[in-house]
Amino acid sequence: MKILSIENLSISFGQNDKLVEAVKCLNLDLNQGEILGIVGESGSGKSVTAMSITRLLSSSAQYVSGRIQYFNEDKTIELLSIKENELQGIRGRAISIIFQEPMSSLNPLLTCGDQVAEGLLAHKLLPRNEVKDKVLFWFSKVGIQEPNRVYQSFPHQLSGGQLQRVLIALALCCKPKIVIADEPTTALDVGIQKKILDLLLELKKEFNLSIIFISHDLGVIQYLCDRVVVMRHGSKVEESETSEVFINPKQNYTKGLIYSRPSIKYKLRRLPTVTDFEKNPDYKNWKDDINLINSTEQDRKNIELCQAKILIDVNNLKIEFIQSRNWFGKITKKIVAIQQASFKIHEGEVLGLVGESGSGKSSLGKGILGLTQISSGSVIYKGIELTKLSNKEWRPLRKELQIVFQDPYSSLNPRKNIYSAITEPMIVHQIYSNEKERKEKAVDLLETVGLKSEHLQRYPHQFSGGQRQRICIARALALNPRFIVCDESVSALDVSVQAQVLNLLVELKSKFGLSLLFITHDLSVVNFIADRIIVLQNGTIKEEGYPYQIINNPKSEYTKSLINSLI
Amino acid sequence: MIWFILKKLTHGLGSIILIILVLSFILFYAPIDPVRMSFGQRSDEETINLFKQKYYLDKSLGIQIFHFFEDLSPLQWVKNNDLRLEDYKKQFIFKGEFSSLIIKKPYFRKSFANGRPAWDLLIEAFPSTLVLAISSILIAIILGLCLGFIASIHVNSIWDRLILAFCSISYSIPSYVSSLLVVVFFAYWLGDYTGLPIQGSLYEFNDEGDLRLELKNLILPVVALGIRPVSMIAQMTRVSCLDVLSSDFIRTARSKGITNIRLVQKHLIPNCINPILTTISSWFASLLAGSFFVEFVFNYKGLGLLTITSLNQFDIPLIMACCVMIVILFVIVNLITDFLYSFFDPRIKFYD
Numbered sequence: 032m033k034i035l036s037i038e039n040l041s042i043s044f045g046q047n048d049k050l051v052e053a054v055k056c057l058n059l060d061l062n063q064g065e066i067l068g069i070v071g072e073s074g075s076g077k078s079v080t081a082m083s084i085t086r087l088l089s090s091s092a093q094y095v096s097g098r099i100q101y102f103n104e105d106k107t108i109e110l111l112s113i114k115e116n117e118l119q120g121i122r123g124r125a126i127s128i129i130f131q132e133p134m135s136s137l138n139p140l141l142t143c144g145d146q147v148a149e150g151l152l153a154h155k156l157l158p159r160n161e162v163k164d165k166v167l168f169w170f171s172k173v174g175i176q177e178p179n180r181v182y183q184s185f186p187h188q189l190s191g192g193q194l195q196r197v198l199i200a201l202a203l204c205c206k207p208k209i210v211i212a213d214e215p216t217t218a219l220d221v222g223i224q225k226k227i228l229d230l231l232l233e234l235k236k237e238f239n240l241s242i243i244f245i246s247h248d249l250g251v252i253q254y255l256c257d258r259v260v261v262m263r264h265g266s267k268v269e270e271s272e273t274s275e276v277f278i279n280p281k282q283n284y285t286k287g288l289i290y291s292r293p294s295i296k297y298k299l300r301r302l303p304t305v306t307d308f309e310k311n312p313d314y315k316n317w318k319d320d321i322n323l324i325n326s327t328e329q330d331r332k333n334i335e336l337c338q339a340k341i342l343i344d345v346n347n348l349k350i351e352f353i354q355s356r357n358w359f360g361k362i363t364k365k366i367v368a369i370q371q372a373s374f375k376i377h378e379g380e381v382l383g384l385v386g387e388s389g390s391g392k393s394s395l396g397k398g399i400l401g402l403t404q405i406s407s408g409s410v411i412y413k414g415i416e417l418t419k420l421s422n423k424e425w426r427p428l429r430k431e432l433q434i435v436f437q438d439p440y441s442s443l444n445p446r447k448n449i450y451s452a453i454t455e456p457m458i459v460h461q462i463y464s465n466e467k468e469r470k471e472k473a474v475d476l477l478e479t480v481g482l483k484s485e486h487l488q489r490y491p492h493q494f495s496g497g498q499r500q501r502i503c504i505a506r507a508l509a510l511n512p513r514f515i516v517c518d519e520s521v522s523a524l525d526v527s528v529q530a531q532v533l534n535l536l537v538e539l540k541s542k543f544g545l546s547l548l549f550i551t552h553d554l555s556v557v558n559f560i561a562d563r564i565i566v567l568q569n570g571t572i573k574e575e576g577y578p579y580q581i582i583n584n585p586k587s588e589y590t591k592s593l594i595n596s597l598i
Numbered sequence: 599m600i601w602f603i604l605k606k607l608t609h610g611l612g613s614i615i616l617i618i619l620v621l622s623f624i625l626f627y628a629p630i631d632p633v634r635m636s637f638g639q640r641s642d643e644e645t646i647n648l649f650k651q652k653y654y655l656d657k658s659l660g661i662q663i664f665h666f667f668e669d670l671s672p673l674q675w676v677k678n679n680d681l682r683l684e685d686y687k688k689q690f691i692f693k694g695e696f697s698s699l700i701i702k703k704p705y706f707r708k709s710f711a712n713g714r715p716a717w718d719l720l721i722e723a724f725p726s727t728l729v730l731a732i733s734s735i736l737i738a739i740i741l742g743l744c745l746g747f748i749a750s751i752h753v754n755s756i757w758d759r760l761i762l763a764f765c766s767i768s769y770s771i772p773s774y775v776s777s778l779l780v781v782v783f784f785a786y787w788l789g790d791y792t793g794l795p796i797q798g799s800l801y802e803f804n805d806e807g808d809l810r811l812e813l814k815n816l817i818l819p820v821v822a823l824g825i826r827p828v829s830m831i832a833q834m835t836r837v838s839c840l841d842v843l844s845s846d847f848i849r850t851a852r853s854k855g856i857t858n859i860r861l862v863q864k865h866l867i868p869n870c871i872n873p874i875l876t877t878i879s880s881w882f883a884s885l886l887a888g889s890f891f892v893e894f895v896f897n898y899k900g901l902g903l904l905t906i907t908s909l910n911q912f913d914i915p916l917i918m919a920c921c922v923m924i925v926i927l928f929v930i931v932n933l934i935t936d937f938l939y940s941f942f943d944p945r946i947k948f949y950d
Contacts, residue, residue, distance in 0.1 A: 087849055122855035130853075135846040139945060140868045149864070150854035185944045201854065 033102055034241050035061040035084070035126075035209055040097035042079055042088070042265075050094070053079045055265040057097075061209065066235065066242040068256030068273065070249060070288070072525035073496075076265035077245045078131075081211045084110060084243075085122050101125065103208070124154045127202040129212040133194035133219070137186040143197045144170075144182030147204055154205050169200040174230055192223040199227070203234060211243045216251065220387040221552065225596040228255055247525065249289055250597075253277050261285050283308040291530035293559035295582050295597060298324040301537065302530040302559065326579065333577055336562055339377040342514060342546050343399065348372040348408035350391070350398045350570075368394040370570045372408070376514070381540060381547040383561030383578070385554060385593070391570040392550045393437075396516040399548065400432055401425055412514075430460045430510035437519035439499035443491040450487040453477070453506050460510055476505040479542075480535055497528030501535065508539065516548045521556060533560055554597060558582060566590050603933065610929030615667075617921050622666065626659045630912040632710055652681040653707070666918070669705045676700055685715075706922075707915035711908075716919040719904065724923075726800040727893070727900035731885035734820045738827035739878060745828070746835025746874075753840060761836075765829035774891035777822035781895065784818060794818055799899040819896045823889050827881040834877045838870035845869075871942050879935035886931065887924040 037059040043050045054076040061067050069077045082088050084099055099110040103125065110118070127150075130136040137146055147166045151157065157165060163182070170178035173196040186194055195215060202210055212231065216224040228251065235242055246252050252259055252273070259276045261269040261284065269282045280286045287305030300322050350369040357363050368391040376382050386392040397403040399410050401417055410417040412432065420428070436442040443452055453473045463469045474484040480501040491499055500520060507515050517536070521529045537560060539545060551557050557564055558578045566574040566581065566589065573587040585591045632655060633646050650656045654665045668674055669682065676683060677697045688702040706716040749761040771779075785796040798815035842848065843866065851865045886901075893902035901920065908916035940946045 082849075085853065087852055089844065116857075119855045119857060122853055124855055128850075128853045130846060130850055132846055136850045138847040138851065138865050138869065140943060141864065146851075149851075149856055149860075153854060153856040153860070187945050198850070201850070205855075 032063045033060050034063045035059075035102070035243075036100045037080070037084075038098045038100070040080065040083065040099065041095070042076070042083055043094045053265055054083070057262075057265070057267055059260060059267070061241055061243060063241055064235075064239050065258060066244055066256045068252040068259040069243060069245045069262060070247065070252050070259060071262035072247055072288075072527065074264070075262040077262050078213055080262075081128070081213050081243060081245055084211060085126050085128070086110070086118060087122075087128070101209075120154070123150045123202075123207065124205045125207055126209045126211065127205065127207040129195075129198055129202045129210060129215045131214040131217060133191050133198055134186070136198060137194060139186050142183050142185055143189065143194075147197065147201045150201060151204055156205060166200070166204065169204045170197075172234070173197075173200045173203070174226070175200075191219050192227070195219060195223070195227055196230070199230065199234075203238070203240075206238060207240070209241045209243070211245070213245045214247070217246070217248070221554075222387065222592060222596045224251070231255065249277075249292060249526070261288070283312050287527055291527050293530075293533065293555045295555045295558045295594070298329065298558060298578070300324060301534050304530045304534070305527040306531075329577070329579065333562065336377050336380050339379055341375050342378045342380075342412065343376040343548075344409075344411040345375070345399065346373050346409045346411070348395070348398060348410065349406045350394050350403060351406045352394075368570050369398065372567075372570075372572055374565055374572065374575060376546050376548060378513075378546055379540070379544050380563065381549055381561045383557035383564040384548060384550045384567060385552065385557050385564060386567035387552060387593075389569075390567045392552075392567050393518050395567070396434070396518050396548055396550050400434055400516060402434070427460075430456070430462070431513045432516075433507035433510065433512040433514070434516040434518060435500070435503050435507050435520045438523055439496050439503055440491075440523075442503055443499055445491050448488055448490050449477070449494075449502055452491075452502065453487075453509050456506065456509050462510060472509070473505075476508055477502075479508070479539065480505045481531070495528070497524050497532060500524060500528075500532055504532070504535065504539070508543070511543070512545070514546045514548070516550065518550045519552070520549075522551060522553065529556070536560060554582065554593060566593070602936075606929065606933050606936070610925065613929065614922055614925050617925055618666065618670075618918065619663065621918060621921055622659065622663045625912075625914050625917070626662065628912075630914070632912070632914055648681070669707060672701060672704060674700050674702060706919040709908075709913050709916045711911045711913045711916070716913075716915040719916060720901070720919050720923055723899060723901050723904045726898065727886065727889075727902065729800055730816065730819055730823065730889065730893075730898065730900060731882065733816060734824040734889075735827060735878065735882045735885055737820060738824045738831055738881070741824075742828045742831025743835050743874070745832035747839060749832065749836040750839035750843065753836075758836075761832060765833050768825045769829040769833075771825070772891075773822060773826065773889065774895060776825050777819070777892045777895040780818050780822045784821075797897040799897070801899075815896075815898070819889075819892050819898050822895075823885060823892050827878075827885075830877050830881065831874060834874050835870065838873045839866065842866055842869045868942060872939060875935060875938055875942070879931055879938075883928045883931040886927045 037057060040054055040057040040059075041052065042054040043052045045051050057076075057080060059067075059080075069080065071077045079088065083095055088095070095111060097111070101108045101110055101121070108121065110121070137143065144163070144166050147169065148162045151162050151165055152159065167178045167182060170181055175181050175193060175196050181189065181193060181197065186197075189197070199215070215231075216227050219227065231242070231244075232255065234240065244252065244256055256273050259269075259271065259273050260267055261276070261282070263284055269276065269280065269285045271281075276285060277289060280289055284305055287303065287308040290303045290308075291305065293299070293302060348369055349367070349371060351365045351367050353362050354364040354366050355362075372395060374382070384392050384395065394403055398405050399417070401420065405418045408418070412428070415428070417428070447455075450470070450473060453476060454469045457463055457469050457472065463472060470487075473487060477484060477486060482498060482501060482505075486494075491502070494502065500523075503520075521532050524532060533556065536547065540547060547560075549557060549560055561578055564574075564576060564578050564581050565572055566587070568589045573589050574581060574585065581590060582594060585594055632653075633649060637646065637649070654662050675697060676699075678694070682705075685708070686700065686702045686705055688700045690698055690700055692699040704717075706720075708714060709716050709719060745761050745765075749758045752758050768776075781796055784792050785794045789796075793814075794817055795815060798812060800812060800815060801809050802812045802815065803809060848861070848865055851861055889900075890902040890906055892898070893900045894906055897903070901923065904916070905920040905924075907913075908920060
């Protein structure tokens with residue numbers, strides 16, 4: 032039985048002369064009691080579609096056409112044309128939304144309890160004096176340990192996971208028929224993600240909800256949804272039962288999306304990408320023996336790497352951050368970010384550093400490169416003690432040790448074109464004698480990372496996220512480094528782009544004989560790229576070993592829980 | 599919390615000491631003769647010497663500053679034959695044969711120009727300024743919030759453009775120009791209709807010689823003073839409202855199905871209040887400290903006019919007193935603002 036139907040929905044943003052079509056002629060149906068997954072990469076129009084259902088799009092020049100119908104027992108309600116005050120009766124009561132960013136989606140000035148109670152009060156579902164009990168009931172229903180404390184807490188006093196639970200309680204408290212979940216787990220750590228998804232499944236069964244679940248993560252969709260709609264550039268690419276989509280995807284784009292995700296089950300030489308499938312629809316050999324790295328080869332390679340020279344030797348590294356100082360500038364409170372970390376990186380090796388947010392993995396990467404103050408311990412690179420170097424002594428070493436940051440949007444200067452972004456480090460280190468050689472090298476680098484020479488004169492805003500991350504990699508490579516720290520370099524990217532960038536890194540590694548420290552929270556990514564893995568928790572190294580060792584039989588409890596929470 | 603207040607007060611005390619040091623330095627090296635300022639040309643040698651001795655004017659800068667601080671300190675060990683002793687409002691704690699310990703009201707000396715205690719002059723002028731500052735800031739707050747709110751709700755519409763235009767024009771007019779414009783328009787050209795005076799203070803002597811409250815003297819100075827804060831507050835309100843309106847939690851609130859009135863009341867206004875509060879408090883402090891030009895133009899006898907007069911006459915005790923008063927006002931307003939911040943926003947803990 033249909034409960035919601037979207038017909039010919041088109042949405043565009045912008046001014047008259049510059050219209051951007053976010054959604055094009057979309058048709059969708061949601062059945063009673065089903066979880067419909069909408070999957071797509073950033074800019075595919077999935078969130079816009081979801082927000083348009085209860086007309087919550089931002090008011091900046093939008094044009095919506097088509098119809099959205101909500102079938103309520105015997106009545107049919109046209110959501111796009113009813114009056115605003117009638118819509119207020121539907122929002123939260125019949126159709127509610129679980130939002131993406133738990134940290135910013137709650138009013139910082141009101142207690143969590145009041146914000147949930149507000150919904151109940153708005154729909155006048157029960158007398159005022161019973162509202163608090165109802166809210167507490169829902170808080171315990173969504174698995175909040177201390178409902179009373181959370182009721183009185185302000186959002187900044189709670190963790191991301193708790194806030195997400197508050198948001199779920201907020202969406203469910205009026206017993207809506209339809210729940211729209213807009214990437215509810217994207218901002219959370221993997222450990223919490225699975226718990227939240229399980230909670231959603233449970234609640235769905237208990238209250239017979241119909242859910243529209245939006246995500247960019249196919250794993251999550253596969254785990255949760257009955258039916259999947261794949262969207263790209265504002266239109267529907269494929270729609271089918273979940274099992275059908277994952278076993279037998281029909282469209283090349285869907286195939287690309289599904290197979291380009293690295294897995295912890297096998298190790299590939301090269302990840303298949305969306306372009307592979309688009310160029311060659313029958314591209315099937317991505318998982319054949321040539322592309323798959325088997326265990327004997329893996330062992331051989333590991334022995335080779337062990338015998339290679341040690342490039343970086345980290346000993347008992349300790350990093351602390353100052354939290355407060357007294358009036359005389361004396362330190363009164365410190366936070367330990369990294370405690371007694373010791374490890375080695377061999378030449379030509381990729382060391383994966385895995386940990387949840389706040390585990391200190393970025394601090395460790397920056398500490399090695401001297402970008403963060405180190406409290407004690409040593410970092411030895413080719414016999415040179417890095418921690419005691421002055422800025423001046425560092426300078427010649429900077430060209431051998433490089434970093435690629437997490438966010439490709441903020442790590443390029445928006446006022447400099449790509450040419451000067453790439454050649455600036457060359458000029459600083461006087462690598463090439465003249466402009467011509469530098470330009471040749473820059474063109475060469477751009478082609479290495481899969482961009483074209485005509486891109487040189489463009490500015491960062493003219494590129495997509497994936498392209499920018501390639502530019503950042505090209506910039507890091509400009510100095511012919513020996514060692515690169517990749518600090519969550521692929522986390523901000525869409526799956527298909529992530530596969531391209533990962534392939535590129537693997538290629539470059541073998542081409543230039545680079546060593547990498549690859550920092551990430553994603554075990555499957557690290558399984559694809561790393562030769563060895565370090566697991567970090569709260570600033571201490573919990574485990575170290577080869578990927579298959581760690582994934583198949585983890586020794587520490589923490590690693591076990593990390594692997595179990597993978598979907 | 600008590601520590602926070604103490605910390606703020608210590609900072610304030612530091613500023614006062616710094617101001618006094620800098621001012622003493624400037625006034626000591628400025629080509630002024632305080633003696634000539636107070637006695638004029640006709641005065642005998644003996645009076646002058648007594649005067650110099652009393653205020654240590656013949657001593658070096660360091661000693662002069664030391665004695666000035668001594669005057670300000672509430673506790674003092676003083677010689678019994680000290681000439682200043684008679685001016686202090688004091689209580690003896692310990693009375694010795696040659697010197698004694700006294701507790702006293704901080705003493706700002708007597709105005710050189712008219713011989714009255716400088717602090718008394720200040721206290722007399724202050725209520726007029728207080729009334730002027732409070733009424734202009736109140737009007738500025740009411741008008742500014744309304745205008746800014748209207749502009750943010752109808753963003754990019756004709757109303758928004760008009761309000762923005764008004765704000766940028768009125769903000770770029772300095773207060774001495776705007777007060778002159780106000781006078782010319784309302785008191786001169788339209789004077790017959792409005793009946794408003796060109797100049798005048800809050801308290802004026804009437805024909806019988808009584809001091810009378812003249813509220814209509816307040817109107818034009820308030821208009822002239824309020825116009826810039828209005829535009830500042832309006833712009834700030836507009837910007838922070840727009841900022842809050844685009845935030846995620848407003849969307850969450852709308853998704854709950856609450857009414858627009860509640861949305862504005864509970865989610866919009868509390869969240870945009872802090873930046874507006876900053877603007878209001880800094881304007882209020884500077885209005886309190888003396889709206890020099892406006893008071894001068896309207897001949898409105900308040901703190902600003904007093905400061906200008908004292909500077910004109912090189913009335914050193916009065917200059918000092920005015921400056922200390924201004925610092926004290928700033929410290930108080932800042933303290934109150936800090937409390938209000940944490941009152942509106944639970945994330946701000948002022949006693950950290």
